[in-house]
Structures are given as structure tokens and as C-alpha cells.
Amino acid sequence: xxxxxxxxxxxxxxxxxxxxxxxxxxxxxxxxxxxxxxxxxxxxxxxxxxxxxxxxxxxxxxxxxxxxxxxxxxxxxxxxxxxxxxxxxxxxxxxxxxxxxxxxxxxxxxxxxxxxxxxxxxxxxxxxxxxxxxxxxxxxxxxxxxxxxxxxxxxxxxxxxxxxxxxxxxxxxxxxxxxxxxxxxxxxxxxxxxxxxxxxxxxxxxxxxxxxxxxxxxxxxxxxxxxxxxxxxxxxxxxxxxxxxxxxxxxxxxxxxxxxxxxxxxxxxxxxxxxxxxxxxxxxxxxxxxxxxxxxxxxxxxxxxxxxxxxxxxxxxxxxxxxxxxxxxxxxxxxxxxxxxxxxxxxxxxxxxxxxxxxxxxxxxxxxxxxxxxxxxxxxxxxxxxxxxxxxxxxxxxxxxxxxxxxxxxxxxxxxxxxxxxxxxxxxxxxxxxxxxxxxxxxxxxxxxxxxxxxxxxxxxxxxxxxxxxxxxxxxxxxxxxxxxxxxxxxxxxxxxxxxxxxxxxxxxxxxxxxxxxxxxxxxxxxxxxxxxxxxxxxxxxxxxxxxxxxxxxxxxxxxxxxxxxxxxxxxxxxxxxxxxxxxxxxxxxxxxxxxxxxxxxxxxxxxxxxxxxxxxxxxxxxxxxxxxxxxxxxxxxxxxxxxxxxxxxxxxxxxxxxxxxxxxxxxxxxxxxxxxxxxxxxxxxxxxxxxxxxxxxxxxxxxxxxxxxxxxxxxxxxxxxxxxxxxxxxxxxxxxxxxxxxxxxxxxxxxxxxxxxxxxxxxxxxxx
Numbered sequence: 001x002x003x004x005x006x007x008x009x010x011x012x013x014x015x016x017x018x019x020x021x022x023x024x025x026x027x028x029x030x031x032x033x034x035x036x037x038x039x040x041x042x043x044x045x046x047x048x049x050x051x052x053x054x055x056x057x058x059x060x061x062x063x064x065x066x067x068x069x070x071x072x073x074x075x076x077x078x079x080x081x082x083x084x085x086x087x088x089x090x091x092x093x094x095x096x097x098x099x100x101x102x103x104x105x106x107x108x109x110x111x112x113x114x115x116x117x118x119x120x121x122x123x124x125x126x127x128x129x130x131x132x133x134x135x136x137x138x139x140x141x142x143x144x145x146x147x148x149x150x151x152x153x154x155x156x157x158x159x160x161x162x163x164x165x166x167x168x169x170x171x172x173x174x175x176x177x178x179x180x181x182x183x184x185x186x187x188x189x190x191x192x193x194x195x196x197x198x199x200x201x202x203x204x205x206x207x208x209x210x211x212x213x214x215x216x217x218x219x220x221x222x223x224x225x226x227x228x229x230x231x232x233x234x235x236x237x238x239x240x241x242x243x244x245x246x247x248x249x250x251x252x253x254x255x256x257x258x259x260x261x262x263x264x265x266x267x268x269x270x271x272x273x274x275x276x277x278x279x280x281x282x283x284x285x286x287x288x289x290x291x292x293x294x295x296x297x298x299x300x301x302x303x304x305x306x307x308x309x310x311x312x313x314x315x316x317x318x319x320x321x322x323x324x325x326x327x328x329x330x331x332x333x334x335x336x337x338x339x340x341x342x343x344x345x346x347x348x349x350x351x352x353x354x355x356x357x358x359x360x361x362x363x364x365x366x367x368x369x370x371x372x373x374x375x376x377x378x379x380x381x382x383x384x385x386x387x388x389x390x391x392x393x394x395x396x397x398x399x400x401x402x403x404x405x406x407x408x409x410x411x412x413x414x415x416x417x418x419x420x421x422x423x424x425x426x427x428x429x430x431x432x433x434x435x436x437x438x439x440x441x442x443x444x445x446x447x448x449x450x451x452x453x454x455x456x457x458x459x460x461x462x463x464x465x466x467x468x469x470x471x472x473x474x475x476x477x478x479x480x481x482x483x484x485x486x487x488x489x490x491x492x493x494x495x496x497x498x499x500x501x502x503x504x505x506x507x508x509x510x511x512x513x514x515x516x517x518x519x520x521x522x523x524x525x526x527x528x529x530x531x532x533x534x535x536x537x538x539x540x541x542x543x544x545x546x547x548x549x550x551x552x553x554x555x556x557x558x559x560x561x562x563x564x565x566x567x568x569x570x571x572x573x574x575x576x577x578x579x580x581x582x583x584x585x586x587x588x589x590x591x592x593x594x595x596x597x598x599x600x601x602x603x604x605x606x607x608x609x610x611x612x613x614x615x616x617x618x619x620x621x622x623x624x625x626x627x628x629x630x631x632x633x634x635x636x637x638x639x640x641x642x643x644x645x646x647x648x649x650x651x652x653x654x655x656x657x658x659x660x661x662x663x664x665x666x667x668x669x670x671x672x673x674x675x676x677x678x679x680x681x682x683x684x685x686x687x688x689x690x691x692x693x694x695x696x697x698x699x700x701x702x703x704x705x706x707x708x709x710x711x712x713x714x715x716x717x718x719x720x721x722x723x724x725x726x727x728x729x730x731x732x733x734x735x736x737x738x739x740x741x742x743x744x745x746x747x748x749x750x751x752x753x754x755x756x757x758x759x760x761x762x763x764x765x766x767x768x769x
Contacts, residue, residue: 007035007036007400008036008514008515008516008517008520009036009038009514009515009516009517009520010036010037010400010402010516010517010520011036011037011038011108011109011329011402012037012038012039012040012106012107012108012109012520013037013038013039013040013107013108013109013110013111013325013329014039014040014042014097014105014106014107014109014110014111015039015040015041015042015080015111015113016042016043016087016097016110016111016112016113016114017042017043017087017112017113017114017115017297017299018041018043018045018048018069018071018113019048019113019114019115019296019297019298019299019314020050020051020113020297020311020314020315020318021113021296021297021314021315021317021318021321022041022111022113022296022297022318023048023069023071023074023318023383024315024317024318024319024321024322025111025318025321025322025325026039026041026074026075026077026078026080027074027078027318027382027383028318028319028322028323029078029079029080029322029326030074030077030078030079033078033079034326034329034330034400034401034402035399035400035401035402036400036401036402037329037400037402038080038081038520039075039078039079039080039081040080040081040082040083040105040107041071041075041080041081041082041083042083042085042086042087042097042099042105043071043082043083043084043085043086044084044085044086045071045084045138046070046071046072046082046084046613046614046616046617047064047068047069047070047071047613047614048068048069048071049067049068049069049136049139049140050067050068050069050311050376050379050380051136051311052311052372052375052376052379053066053067053376053380054067054136054139054171055170055171055173055174055348055350056174056348056373056376058143058171058174058175058178059173059174059175059177059178059348059350059351060177060178060181061352061373064140065384065612066377066380067380069380069383069384070383070384070612070613071613072084072606072613072616072617073384073386073606073609073611073612073613074383074386075480076480076606076607076609077386077609080480081480081481082480082481083099083102083105083481083483084481084484084617085099085100085101085102086099086100086101087099087100087112087114087265088100088265089265089268089269090110090269090270090271090293091104092269092270092290094106095107095108095110095292097110102483102527102530102531103483103526103527103530105527106519106523107292108292108329109292109293109294109325109328109329110292110293110294111293111294111295111296111321111325112279112293112294112295112296112299112300113295113296113297113299113300113314114135114263114297114299115134115135115136115297115298115299116134116135116260116261116262116278116298116299116309117134117135117260117261117262117263117264117277118132118133118134118135118256118259118260119259119260119261120132120256120259122259123233123234123235123236123259124234124235124236125235125236125237126233126235126236126254126256128236129236129237129238129254130162130236130254130255130256131143131145131146131253131254131255131256132256133167133171133255133256133257134257134260134298146253146255147178147179147182149253150179150182150193150253151179151182151183151186153252155192156192156193156194157192157193157194157252157253158194158195158196158250158251158252158253159172159175159176159179159193159194159195159196159251159252159253159254159255160195160196160197160198160241160249160251160253160254160255161175161195161196161197161198161254161255161257162198162199162233162241162254162255162256162257162258163198163199163256163257163258164197164198164199164200164201164203164204164205164206164227164229164258165199165204165205165206165207165257165258166205166207166208166345166347167257168197168199168257168258169197169204169205169216169220169347170347170348170349171255171257172195172197172220172225172255173219173220173223173348173349173350174348174350175195175255176193176195176223176225176350177350177351178350179193180193194224194226195223195224195225195226196225196226196227196228196249196251197220197225197226197227197228198228198231198233198241198243198249199227199228199229199230199231199258200230200231200232200233200244201229201230202229202230203229204216204217204220204227204229207308208345208357209357209359209360209361209362211360211362212347212355212357212362215355215362215364216347216349216355219349223350228243228249231243231244231245232244236254239251239252241254260276260298260309261276261277261278262276262277262278262279262299263277263299264277266279266299270289270290271287271289271290271293272287272288272289274301276301278298278299278300278301279293279295279299279300279301280301280303281294281295281296281300281301281302281303282302282303282304283302283304283305283336283337283338284324284334284335284336284337285300285302285317285320285321285324285337286324286334288303294321294324294325296314296317296318296321297313297314297317298314300317302339305338305339307339310343310345312343312344312345313339313343315379316339316340317337317339320335320337323335324337329402329403330401330402330403331402331403342358342359343358344356344357344358345357345358346368346369346371346372346375348369348372351369352366352369352370352373353365353366353368353369354368354369354371354372355368356368356371386609387609388608388609388610434522435521435522435523435525435526435529436451436525436526436529438526439526439529439530439533439543440533440537441533441536441537441542441543441544442536442537442540442541442542443542444505444506444540444542446460446461446462446463446505446506447459447460447461447506447542447544448460448461449544450506450542450543450544450545451543451544451545454545457545458506458508458544458545460505460506460544460561462563463563465565465566466563466564466565466566467563467564467565467566468561468562468563469497469500469502469561469562469563469564470559470560470561470562471493471496471497471559471560471562472493472557472558472559472560473489473492473493473496473557473558473560473646474510474555474556474557474558475489475492475555475556475557475721476512476553476554476555477553477554477555477556478603478607478721479603479606479616479620481527482524482527482528482531482554483527483528483530483531484531484620484624485528485531485554485556486527486528486529486530486531486532486533486535486556487531487532487534487535487624488620488623488624488721488722489528489532489556489557489558490507490531490532490533490535490536490558491535491623491624491625491626491627491722492623492646492721492722493507493557493558493560494507494535494536494539494541494558494560494626494627494628495627495644495646495722495723495725496560496644497560497562498626498627498628498630498631498644498725499580499627499631499642499643499644499725500562500564500579500580500581500642501564501579501580501631501635501642502562502563502564502579503540503562503563503564504536504539504540504541504560504561504562504628505540505541505542505561505562505563506541506542506543506544506560506561507536507541507542507543507544507558507559507560507561508543508544508545508546508558508559509529509532509543509545509546509547509548509556509557509558510546510547510548510556510557510558510559511525511528511529511546511547511548511549511554511555511556511557512548512549512550512551512553512554512555512556513525513528513548513549513550513551513554514550514551514552514553514554515550521550524554525548528554528556532556532558535626538626539626539628541560564579580631580634580635580639580640580641580642580727581641581642581660582641582642582643582656582657582660582661583641583657583660583661584640584641584642584661584728585640585641585657585658585661585663585665585728585755586640586641586661586663586728586755587663587755587756587757588730588731588754588755589640589641589728589729589730589731589754589755590728590729590730590731590734590751590753590754590755591654591665591667591726591727591728591729591751591752591753591754591755592634592639592725592726592727592728592729592734592737592738592741592749592750592751592752593645593650593672593673593724593725593726593749593750593752594627594630594634594724594725594726594727594741594746594749595622595625595627595645595673595723595724595725595746595748595749596622596673596674596675596678596724596748597645597649597650597672597673597674597675597678597715597718597720597723597724598619598674598675598677598678598679598681598682598715598718599619599622599623599675599718599719599720599721599722599723600649600687600688600690600691600718600719600720600721601678601681601682601686601687601688601691601714601715601718602615602616602619602675602677602678602681603616603619603688603721604681604686604687604688604689605677605681605684605686608686610681610684610686611677611681612677614676615675615676615677615678615681618675618676618677619675622675622722622724623721623722623723624722625745625746627644627724627725629744629745630724630725630741630744630746630749631725633737633740633741633744634725634727634729634737634741636737636740637729637730637733637734637736637737637740638729638730638733639727639728639729639737640728641657641661641727641728642725642726642727642728643656643657643725643726643727644723644724644725644726645720645723645724645725645726646719646720646721646722646723647690647694647719647720648694648697648719649690649691649694649716649717649718649719649720650667650672650715650716650717650718650720650726651694651697651698651700651701651716651717651765652694652697652717653726654667654726654765655697655700655764655765657726657728658764658765659764661755662758663755663756663757663758663764664755664756664757664758664759664761664764664765664766665753665754665755665756665764665765665766666753666754666755666756666765666766666767666768667716667752667753667765667766667767667768667769668752668753668767668768668769669707669710669712669713669716669767669768669769670712670768670769671750671751671752671753671769672712672715672750672752673748673749673750673752674712674715678715678718679711679712679715682711682712682714682715682718683711687714687718688718688719690719691714691717691718691719694717694718694719695717697717698717699763700763700764700765701716701763701765701766701767702761702763702765702766702767703766703767704763707767710767710769712769724746724749728755731754734751738750738751753768
């Protein structure tokens with residue numbers, strides 16, 4: 001249900017944060033796309049937890065995927081771009097979101113839903129010695145660390161929870177339930193655990209009725225929890241915390257569930273904030289100081305209708321926020337939203353038991369937990385149980401309702417009209433020059449004419465004693481983030497140079513960019529080339545020119561030139577300077593692969609909404625890792641043959657090496673390093689469109705029918721993007737080479753087989769494992 005293809009980008013809605021409100025916005029735009037509107041989600045984490053199920057996860061009732069919404073997958077379903085990064089500021093004048101590790105992201109309308117941030121810094125020592133619960137999207141890492149420490153702690157462990165609201169009490173009881181069971185499973189006494197609750201209020205659960213409070217007071221007492229009301233924590237040290245009355249209380253672990261406020265970076269914006277740093281919004285959820293910016297969830301303070309920071313409000317703001325964002329981009333009046341005064345709270349007690357609280361209502365029982373479980377699972381199913389993506393599910397193109405000024409209307413008409421072919425399809429010179437103006441490709445002294453003095457062609461001197469190495473690669477975008485795509489495209493193109501043992505010298509780019517308003521095209525070019533230039537610069541490769549045209553899909557490629565010492569292919573070349581070719585394999589060598597495989601099946605699964613976001617994160621990280629250091633390491637350890645894995649897959653590239661080398665090879669399927677999720681997606685029958693062509697090489701496998709059912713067999717044919725290096729290394733140096741590669745950060749580098757003399761069989765590849 002992505003937006004209609006063929007609609008040029010006219011407006012950008014940027015969502016900062018993957019909170020409960022924004023997942024609702026994404027789902028609504030998925031069900032009803034707005035032609036011409038591009039949505040971008042900026043969030044550091046791919047998986048965002050649902051706060052209502054977090055205590056159940058801590059208690060052990062749910063697994064990780066039960067309580068997390070896969071934002072990358074949801075964004076793909078909605079046709080939105082997912083940028084895995086963190087906002088750190090806003091340029092109000094230029095309408096750009098400033099990010100921690102990528103170029104700024106322009107917006108026409110911006111919405112912020114980042115939750116709250118713990119104010120542990122306001123209490124001496126709390127930042128260093130307490131575990132904050134919020135922001136909840138980062139809680140899992142902290143919880144896993146806390147679990148490990150508690151389970152390894154010998155003898156008595158004192159756990160203190162600071163915060164007497166529903167969140168603090170529910171979390172304490174969940175932790176007590178889980179940790180007690182963990183100790184029993186390890187043959188230890190759960191009585192080793194001592195829990196204490198600290199709250200500066202005169203009573204616990206101040207926003208709930210007396211019967212609810214009495215029930216939890218009794219529950220905490222029955223569970224042996226020491227409750228300290230009227231106790232404000234003013235300092236934290238290792239192993240203890242200090243109350244305002246001067247008394248110290250022992251605490252081996254301290255969990256902070258109070259004193260939350262707005263993110264610090266918001267204070268450097270023009271946004272009106274309340275005393276706690278939350279964004280003040282009016283009834284339409286627009287910022288009171290910048291109507292182009294909306295806010296929702298815990299980060300927002302609805303001035304005319306202040307409410308408690310509870311997940312129920314964030315969830316219910318999804319519909320009005322989506323409607324008002326849609327109204328804003330189409331030039332229609334916005335609608336006010338008034339949250340309800342009373343809401344149902346279902347508070348669990350650690351086990352499968354819960355309390356229902358609403359106004360004066362109090363109900364409790366195991367049935368209440370089952371009710372809560374049903375509500376929570378139904379909510380999660382809305383965002384995780386997504387139908388498979390097929391072309392038949394794509395909506396037909398529709399006329400855009402986006403409100404445009406006269407100049408923008410002219411540009412939109414031009415973008416929709418039949419474009420000229422040939423040079424008429426080029427991106428306008430002004431648009432292109434603006435997009436490239438802030439890029440800073442490195443300078444090389446051999447470049448006589450390049451981007452610093454543009455001409456019809458680049459002029460590059462070949463240094464004395466050097467030979468040229470040439471390669472070219474080009475492919476369409478497989479991920480919706482142009483910056484990340486630019487980095488991977490450059491990395492992919494450089495792979496051939498490094499595989500030869502050469503250094504990269506210059507690159508010329510060719511790109512196609514989808515139509516849209518000039519500002520949108522300009523930003524896409526800028527984002528993509530920013531990522532590419534970062535990679536090229538890191539490789540010492542100067543971008544010297546290129547060509548950019550308009551097309552139906554984003555695509556990028558590079559013609560790359562490299563340098564290698566003249567005569568380096570001679571047999572008497574100095575060690576480490578030899579040209580590595582596919583034909584240099586020798587019997588007795590070991591085959592080393594520097595990166596895991598599986599990008600083809602994973603990207604195919606991503607397009608079909610069948611991959612978990614964290615699998616795609618890991619694949620992108622692998623594709624973004626340069627082969628430069630790996631190539632140098634392989635050379636240092638005597639590699640004589642090398643190639644980079646790309647479209648032909650592992651088997652195809654290995655056959656390309658065995659034929660000219662006059663050798664056979666043995667591959668150990670069990671030793672193949674795989675990307676997370678690749679075996680699962682292959683088992684589900686999800687394969688790259690290039691797989692059938694690669695499978696034709698199965699005739700190169702000896703006793704091939706015996707291996708067809710092996711779960712890893714299909715991955716031999718999986719096409720790779722920016723894959724690792726496959727090299728032949730002397731057996732006596734292989735272990736040292738592998739250790740060096742892993743120390744450099746190629747964590748999944750592995751020995752996957754060996755090179756053997758040519759046998760009597762016609763098939764050069766023998767499988768084991």
C-alpha cells in the first residue's frame with residue numbers, strides 16, 4: 001500500500017520519533033496514501049516497544065517481538081522513508097531537521113513524537129549509577145544489562161525503584177516476578193532479592209482511586225516490598241541512595257521511573273516549551289510557536305487540556321494527528337482534538353493478574369490480565385500483522401490534492417508531463433549545482449580537471465610506475481534512504497578495485513532521480529551524493545564528474561579508476577604488492593570470506609514485508625563496511641587470488657576463480673557466515689529475482705542432487721550487494737589472517753573451504769557440511 005507510483009514528490013512530512021502516535025499516523029497514510037506527499041520517519045531504533053506490554057516483557061510473559069513494533073517494516077508498508085538516525089536540532093528558517101550522523105532532512109511539515117527523557121542529571125550521581133526506564137525505546141538494552149548483573153550477583157541483591165506511579169509499581173512487580181523465577185531456575189533462593197520503592201509523594205498511585213491504592217499497598221506488603229513514601233531521593237552512589245532527610249538506603253541496583261522531561265536539544269530550538277521541557281501545543285497538536293511543527297505523545301503538552309503522561313493518550317492522538325497533517329499539506333482547515341478526561345488503566349501485578357482502574361472503578365483478577373493481554377495483542381497486530389506486499393495491492397495513481405503556489409504548480413505539471421529523452425532528461429544545471437555545492441570531494445594531485453574546475457571531461461594524470469585499473473557498477477535503489485543508498489553504491493563500486501589489490505584514484509558518477517519539485521530533486525541528489533562522497537573520500541578516491549538525469553526510480557553507479565604498481569602481476573613482484581586476480585588460486589590454499597552472505601534474499605523479503613527490521617539493519621551495516629582494509633590484510637597474509645562477491649553469488653564468483661586457476665574447490669556449507677535472517681527468508685522461499693539465473697551454475701557442483709535439500713544450499717546462488725572478499729590464502733597463514741580480519745572489525749570473516757588440485761570429475765566444486 002505504498003503511495004501511487006508516478007506521482008512526483010510535492011511535499012515532505014517528516015516524523016521524528018517512532019512513538020505510539022507516529023505508528024498510528026503511518027498506518028493511516030498506508031491505508032489512504034496522499035498523492036504527491038512523501039513521508040519520512042527519523043528514528044534511531046528500528047524496533048520500538050509498546051509501553052503497555054513492557055511490564056509483561058520484563059515479567060517474562062512476552063518475547064521481544066511480541067512487544068516491539070517493527071518501524072522499518074511499517075514504514076515500508078506505508079511507502080515512507082525510514083532514516084535510522086537521531087534528531088538533534090531544527091533549522092526553522094530552512095525547515096530542516098538536524099541529525100546526529102547524516103545530512104539535514106528538509107521538511108514542509110514536521111511532527112515530533114520522541115517520548116520523554118529521564119531527568120537523572122538533576123539528582124547527584126543518578127546519571128552514572130541508576131538505570132532510567134525512559135526513553136522506553138532504549139530500555140531493552142538497559143534491562144538486559146540489569147538482568148545479567150542481577151543474575152551474576154552473589155548473595156543478597158537490593159533493588160530500588162524510584163517512582164511511585166503506576167509505571168514504577170508495575171515495573172517493580174514485574175522485575176520481582178521475573179528475577180525470582182530466574183533465581184529458582186538457577187537453584188538459588190528468591191529470598192535473596194530485596195525490593196524497595198521510593199516516592200516523594202505522600203502516597204503511591206496518586207492519580208488512582210483509594211481502592212486501587214489499597215489493593216497495591218496490600219500487594220506490595222504481601223510481596224515484602226519496602227515502601228518509602230514522602231521520600232525524595234537527592235543523591236545516588238554505588239550501592240546506595242540518599243533521601244532528602246539525610247538518610248542513606250542500601251541499593252545494589254536502582255531503577256529510575258520518575259523525573260522525566262523533554263529532550264535537551266529541544267531547548268536550542270524556537271519551540272515553546274513548558275517548565276519540564278515538553279513542547280507546548282494547541283488543540284490541533286501544532287506547536288504554539290511554529291505552526292509548521294506538530295507534537296504528540298509524552299513529548300507534547302496540550303496547553304488547554306493537560307493530561308497525565310500515559311500511553312493511552314499517545315495512541316489516541318494518532319487519528320487526529322494524521323488528519324491534521326493531511327489537512328495541512330492539502331491546504332484545508334485543521335480540526336481541534338480534545339482528549340478524554342478519564343481513561344481505563346489496566347495495571348498488572350507481575351504475574352498474570354491485573355487491576356482495572358478508571359475514575360472510581362476498581363476491578364481485579366486474572367480475567368483482568370487476560371483482558372489486558374487481548375487488548376494489547378490486538379493493538380500490536382494492527383502494526384505487525386501486515387499483508388504481504390504485491391503489485392496487485394498497489395493503489396492506482398490518483399490526482400494530488402497538495403496545495404501549491406503558482407511556481408510549484410508549473411514545476412509539478414512539468415514533472416508529470418512526458419519528459420524528453422536524451423539530454424532533455426538531465427536534471428537542471430541549477431538544481432544540480434546547488435545539490436553538489438556543499439559536497440567536498442577529496443583532492444588528488446593527479447586530477448588536473450575535475451569538479452573543482454568542471455569541463456566536458458575530467459583530466460587525470462597517471463603517476464609514473466603505475467598501471468590503471470578500471471571498473472564500473474550501476475544499480476537502482478533497494479532501500480528508501482538515499483544517503484545510505486549512496487554510501488552502499490559507492491562501496492559496491494570500489495569493491496572491484498580493492499579486490500584487485502589496487503588503490504582507488506578517481507570516480508565518475510551516473511545517477512537517475514525520480515521527478516518532483518526542484519527542491520525535492522535537489523535534496524535527493526544531495527542526500528545520495530553526500531553518502532557516496534563520504535565513502536569515496538574515506539577510500540582516497542576523488543569524485544571528478546558525472547551525469548544526473550531524471551527517471552522513474554532512484555539509481556546510482558560509478559566508473560572507478562584505480563592505481564597499482566606497474567609490473568605487480570610479475571612473479572617476482574615484492575610481497576604485498578602483487579596484483580590479485582581471479583586466476584591466482586593455488587592447490588592447498590584456504591578460502592577466506594570476509595563478510596556474511598544473504599543480502600539478496602533479505603532485500604527481496606524486505607520488499608515483501610517479510611523481513612524483520614533488525615535483519616535489514618544488519619544487512620545494511622554489512623553492505624556499508626568497506627573492503628579496503630580487508631584487501632590489504634589479505635595481501636599481507638599472502639593472498640594470490642581475490643574477488644568481491646556481487647551479483648553472481650558465492651558459487652558464481654568461486655567458479656569464476658577456479659576456471660582460470662585450473663583448480664577445484666571444496667566449500668563447507670556449515671562454515672558459511674550468514675546475515676541474520678537469511679536462512680529464515682530462504683526457507684520461506686523468498687529469493688532474489690537474480691537467483692534463477694545464478695542457479696544455472698548448479699552444474700558446477702559435484703553430486704549436486706544430494707545437496708538440494710540442505711537449508712544453506714540456496715544461499716550459494718544468492719546475489720550480493722557490496723559483499724565481502726573471497727580470497728585464496730596459504731593454509732599456514734590462514735588462521736593469522738582470519739584473526740587479523742576479525743580484529744579489524746570483520747567480525748564474521750570465516751574460513752569456508754579449501755583449494756584442491758583438479759580432479760577427474762568435471763564439476764569443480766565439492767560441497768561438505
